[in-house]
Amino acid sequence: EDQVTQSPEALRLQEGESSSLNCSYTVSGLRGLFWYRQDPGKGPEFLFTLYSAGEEKEKERLKATLTKKESFLHITAPKPEDSATYLCAVQPPSDYKLSFGAGTTVTVRA
Amino acid sequence: DTGVSQNPRHKITKRGQNVTFRCDPISEHNRLYWYRQTLGQGPEFLTYFQNEAQLEKSRLLSDRFSAERPKGSFSTLEIQRTEQGDSAMYLCASSDTRKGLAGVGHTGELFFGEGSRLTVL
Numbered sequence: 001e002d003q004v005t006q007s008p009e010a011l012r013l014q015e016g017e018s019s020s021l022n023c024s025y026t027v028s029g030l031r032g033l034f035w036y037r038q039d040p041g042k043g044p045e046f047l048f049t050l051y052s053a054g055e056e057k058e059k060e061r062l063k064a065t066l067t068k069k070e071s072f073l074h075i076t077a078p079k080p081e082d083s084a085t086y087l088c089a090v091q092p093p094s095d096y097k098l099s100f101g102a103g104t105t106v107t108v109r110a
Numbered sequence: 111d112t113g114v115s116q117n118p119r120h121k122i123t124k125r126g127q128n129v130t131f132r133c134d135p136i137s138e139h140n141r142l143y144w145y146r147q148t149l150g151q152g153p154e155f156l157t158y159f160q161n162e163a164q165l166e167k168s169r170l171l172s173d174r175f176s177a178e179r180p181k182g183s184f185s186t187l188e189i190q191r192t193e194q195g196d197s198a199m200y201l202c203a204s205s206d207t208r209k210g211l212a213g214v215g216h217t218g219e220l221f222f223g224e225g226s227r228l229t230v231l
Contacts, residue, residue: 097155
């Protein structure tokens with residue numbers, strides 16, 4: 001069974017203090033690894049899809065990277081509006097549904 | 111395109127009652143998924159449809175749960191004889207498997223609605 005583990009569970013940052021979130025996964029093959037952002041009381045919002053080890057994608061202050069066993073979401077010089085729960089999900093090659101981790105809740109203080 | 115729409119957004123019910131949630135996916139998306147999310151956890155897969163066909167159901171989906179997608183458009187998720195353990199956020203998502211990435215096929219990008227929060231007293 002696919003397993004996705006995210007760490008840390010929670011992260012408190014000062015505005016401008018860069019940091020990284022980790023997503024480690026165990027899956028028999030990988031079609032894609034996905035990052036989503038979720039604000040309280042709302043549905044997840046798609047951020048990135050990564051397909052192969054070594055791939056990187058960026059969006060504003062966020063950068064996602066992928067290795068064979070884990071993915072990192074780097075937040076550079078975060079702002080309070082980056083506060084959210086960040087979810088990682090994997091998609092096996094034989095299927096389209098996503099298996100999610102529990103998420104990392106990021107709080108950025110001004 | 112207004113995105114994935116879910117209603118009601120909130121539902122409070124008493125144990126033993128039946129509830130139904132509705133999801134309107136992004137138009138022309140052929141896939142529709144239902145997930146459940148409890149506090150502090152990531153979304154858990156429940157079931158999905160391709161057009162009107164229900165192709166997979168999770169073992170989390172007990173006999174009290176039923177989902178339909180008549181005519182391949184909107185979908186409903188009904189929970190019969192609700193239990194307190196059913197309290198959760200029910201998320202609907204849609205995607206288009208006909209869009210691929212240089213022949214790779216479906217990108218897996220799921221677009222989620224705002225969710226329907228169920229509280230069972």
